[in-house]
Amino acid sequence: MDTRLKWKATALLTWLLTTEIAHCLPRVGNEVEATLQNTATESASAFETQYPPSSSEDRLLIPESHPVYRVGLQQDGHSSQQPFPQFDVAKFVDGLGDLLGSGDDTTAPAPTAPTPSTDTGKSDPIQATTSAKHPENSAPNPTAGSVTDPPQKSTTKSDEPVQTGSSPVASDKPKAMHDQDIFQPVATGPIPASIKSRDDHPVKNEHANATDPIATNKFYAGLYLGTQTNATFTQPYSLAWSKGGGSLKSWGMIVSHVQSHMLAYGPPNNKIPGNPVQYYINPVGLQHLIISATELGQSSVMNVEQPKAFSAHAVLKSSAGSAQQITFPVVQGMGYATAVYNDMEPLIESGVFFRKVVSAGSPRPGIFKYQAFLDDDTTWLLYATPADGKDPNFKLVSKTNLRGPKGFSGTIQVAKNPAGKSGEKFYDNSSGVYPVAGEISGSLTDDVGTYTLSWTKAGKDIKGTPLIMFALPHHVHSFDSATKGRITDIHLRTTTKGNSTAVIGESWTMVEKNLPIDIGFAPWSTTDGSVHELSAAAQRAIIQAAPHELKQNIPEQTDLNSMYYSGKALSKFATLVYTVNQLGNNVELAADAFQTLKKSFDLFVQNKQQFPLAYDTIWKGVVSTAGYNGDLNQDFGNTAYNDHHFHYGYFIQAAAIIGSLDPSWLAANKEWVNMLVRDAGNSVANDAHFPFSRSFDWYNGHSWAKGLFESFDGKDQESTSEDTMFAYAIKMWGKTTGDASMEARGNVMLGILGRSLHNYFLMEDDNVNQPANFTANKVTGILFENKVDHTTYFGANLEFVQGIHMLPLMPHSPFTRRKEFVRQEWQAMFAENASTPASKVEGGWRGVLYANLALIDPKAAWEFFAQPNFDYSWIDGGASRTWYLAFVAGESFG
Known part of the structure; x- marks a missing residue:
């Protein structure tokens, strides 16, 4: 085994032993009870189920298999060629x-980019990273x-410039623009006649249903490619189809969120001051919550509907052609993971294990709220909005299963709440609605650009209920004053982009000032602009x-x-x-x-x-x-x-x-x-x-x-x-x-x-x-x-x-x-x-x-x-x- 891989395997094993099992060790039983007593929002019928049991032996739960933590550089999808050919x-x-x-009249082979090895189907990594020898x-x-x-x-x-004659260059001096729409069509015509069409692409489209062009490089590709089990990173949540995998063998949609103490790190690099680690990775395979249904099983199928730039809908059916289904609107930055049920028995599962679930009343008529306290000390909120308005009366039947009523139609939403009472109020206020698609608009005036992300929403009382969405740090830094006023104190870590911030509202507007509108073909500096x-x-x-x-x-x-x-x-x-x-x-x-x-x-x-x-x-x-x-x-x-x-x-x-x-x-x-x-x-x-x-x-x-x-x-x-x-x-x-x-x-x-x-x-x-x-x-x-x-x-x-x-x-x-x-x-x-x-x-x-x-x-x-x-x-x-x-x-x- 490669030394690097051995080190990574050792690091991961150590991490699993020190982190995962540590989460399963006995904790002081009264600690959670002291801090999570019934709140004012609990109904008289609130219940608490004692999971895990008080027996310390029973609390040390060993899963059937640990989640898989895949580390190391994946070669699939990228060749190992250098970014420039080594010309002779x-x-x-x-x-x-x-x-x-x-005076040497040296010759060399005909020029090509580095050719993949016929033995492996990939470039020779040694040859690809070695500079060609050039004459000294x-x-x-x-x-x-x-x-x-x-x-x-x-x-x-000191020298008179040569006249450019018939070779004019467009002036680098920018033309004044006022409220210029930045999303006008480039062109609307057909493909040039020299480009022939083919309908035999090596990657078959088996699970994305769309007549419109599909955005191949978007965040939700894991829902329709290959095994369909790779995570989709909406930020801050990650979603993945369990597809019968993991310790629970569930067939629902996994919703997970990784905190910083759970990261695995690579070896330090002593060639760089500070000895930084070579890599960090978020564990995959964690099953904080799984939104599922009792009808899902080996015959279940998932397809992607309405794949767009900022969203897609993952549709889980009990079997191909069945009317029983769960639709998951998957949208970047969504505040909740939302599932829209049609005539199925909800099953909410947790591979981290429920410590207790509390029925917490109704934030608004027709919406029923539950607090889920997981065994990793995290708190999640669950909101059920039945189509018939009746109390779904969820029951915690085991440390892994929370079950709803048969024949349920309506929505179930889950969200992680790190902000206590204040966070809960914001989630309560936006419960029942969810984004189904996003769009962007933008304009430029002089050297100031603005762009707006906005969302179409669905759900209950959509006119009077605002969305809650998560923004990344670069969004927050460039918010206009109106958007800044809708920032909350809810912050959740993203996988690779720092902390996200929950923002109330159906749109955000970002402003980018001092744009480099004068950059042209000539050298450009931040102080003098284009240098002609x-x-x-x-x-x-x-x-x-x-x-x-x-x-x-x-x-x-x-x-x-x-x-x-x-x-x-x-x-x-x-x-x-x-x-x-x-x-x-x-x-x-x-x-x-x-x-x-x-x-x-x-x-x-x-x-x-x-x-x-x-x-x-x-x-x-x-x-x-x-x-x-x-x-x-x-x-x-x-x-x-x-x-x-x-x-x-x-x-x-x-x-x-x-x-x-x-x-x-x-x-x-x-x-x-x-x-x-x-x-x-x-x-x-x-x-x-x-x-x-x-x-x-x-x-x-x-x-x-x-x-x-x-x-x-x-x-x-x-x-x-x-x-x-x-x-x-x-x-x-x-x-x-x-x-x-x-x-x-x-x-x-x-x-x-x-x-x-x-x-x-x-x-x-x-x-x-x-x-x-x-x-x-x-x-x-x-x-x-x-x-x-x-x-x-x-x-x-x-x-x-x-x-x-x-x-x-x-x-x-x-x-x-x-x-x-x-x-x-x-x-x-x-x-x-x-x-x-x-x-x-x-x-x-x-x-x-x-x-x-x-x-x-x-x-x-x-x-x-x-x-x-x-x-x-x-x-x-x-x-x-x-x-x-x-x-x-x-x-x-x-």
Whole structure:
């Protein structure tokens, strides 16, 4: 067994012994009775059942089997490929001798992205994490003066700029917007004719019933994928179909909530100051409460109805075709777990065990309340609203079973109450109603964005009864004044995003100020905005470095067996051409490369790349055909909807630059690029071809990368910087095409990402949302809905884990990567006295680290990129030294 797995197994066993069994040990019998005596809300018929019995032997309950705590990085759903291919410079650069100062005419194999092993069906992890060997020869020094001094900002240029002529660029100066709706349609037309439809997607849709496109990357996917037993994380609750599993062998819906003392932690990392743990994980399989019915059993089935962006309905039936059913409206942030019964006998179960259940009267006519005290010292509230208005008279028949009347129709709601009497009042006040769907609206005025989450509700007395919903920390921080006034003192921990807060009302409005509306294609800083005017020294450096990179073989670097790698290469060359054309003020130098770039992009528009795209009519989206050959991990799982915002964001950004330099190019290419926007980030819910916002989660404040892969720990995301790249790309594509709504939406998404990444992913010393023994990792690594693991899918080197949250270094990077965060991360990991000095890192990751350093120390970054004998193996396949020189020079002004 792998040493890491042995350690995890030992840690989990220790945790189980010290935590789970400890919960079962005898407690002082009168302690609970003293604090939980009958309240004023109890009816005269209130009853208390003595569970567990007073016998200490009977109290030490050993379950038939412990819950399963799955730890470790799940490989299903993500390939272990590096985030950039290890190109052999010799193959891709014409005139290698000029570039490297050598006359060798070296050749290399034809370019492809790393190819999965034929033995395992997955990439060779050793090969994937090893940098290719590059010649040690150096390129000429690109600077005209001393390389020890970064270029200084000049008010006048010593060189006359070359006229741009027929290559205008849309001005980075933002147009004034007032109350611009950010959710106008991108396009409404059919799929481009070059994209053929297929109805044979490798992942069959067997349990999601919808004629509308299904949002493949949403939180409720565990309800319809695979075994249908994986948890759905609504926050703060987790729901899962028991399906005959666990110690109770129930067939109902599990509702659980994990407190911080129950977490399991990974080993400490002594390479990072503070020795933070590598991961933390919430236990899965806990059965705090199970909402079930006596009729459910082995013939029971569950299907998902009305899957939408913020909600879905899980429908449990006693058997296929039966009218007896329980419908669970599953909505992000819901205050209660709600079950709508139709003619069934309710059975509320607990694998944690009922200590006692108290009938607590009626908060309002027709609603019947119970207090459930569980054996883990938690208190839950249960509200029953029978359709006939009669008292359901629930009975506690054992330490695990609370039973209601036969033939029950109506609703049952459960909620965990950590706030005592005051919390109970809020829950009482909102009982009987529940959300069934959510929607979002938003607008932009100047540099202020607002967005509103609102919910449709159902239940009893919906006009006079407000909803209670849970908000995440980044919501609360940006609430407008009206929403702030409806915050309660009920707080429940979420699985990976700190404490949630209960808020009263059917809608929340969030405000994001100081949006980076002036970010364009040029380098951008938080203090000076877009920097179009570089110093003469910086311009000379760009013009001297560019010819060597413009000689690269653009068609071969862009036509790869991967949409991801191809998109990165197209983005690299588009950014390179822009840098020479606009920042170096030399249109002619990049003219040939620009024409070649447009031809290379056209290969994809014509759908003639190595693995063409197909329109999947099952789930409704545009996917790579690479995964139709039996291995869904091909191209990082694109065929199964993994990473679409990562992959397509690069194409969209490249198109934005090409279209800005040559507006005549847009007419023939706009439809195809808009198709990518609609697939990964559609702006409307009534598009017959694509779901709303496949990747970006407007509730969680960031995207989820995992698509149609069953996962015990829910959705996940590995690269926050590529998430930001997508928002930036659609902002710039909207600007280039004149789509004001898309541009505004990109701006608002950037603002939300700036806040959510600071709260959850990019952790400064004062972060309070992640565990204190984890925050010194500085980045989360991979953040799942149920765990956070400081690693990547392709290796655990610090430059990998931290660097995947850096690349690509683009104009948007300074906005989401705050200076204080970058400073703390650099000092902890990549400074000369740290465990992993950037100066010792191999391959393209070294360039990534030093470009990131420009955000806090542009002088040192300039010295790195402008040094004599620069080794081009330090530039990854998705970047160029020319752009990095411009990026660093721009940062030196900030």
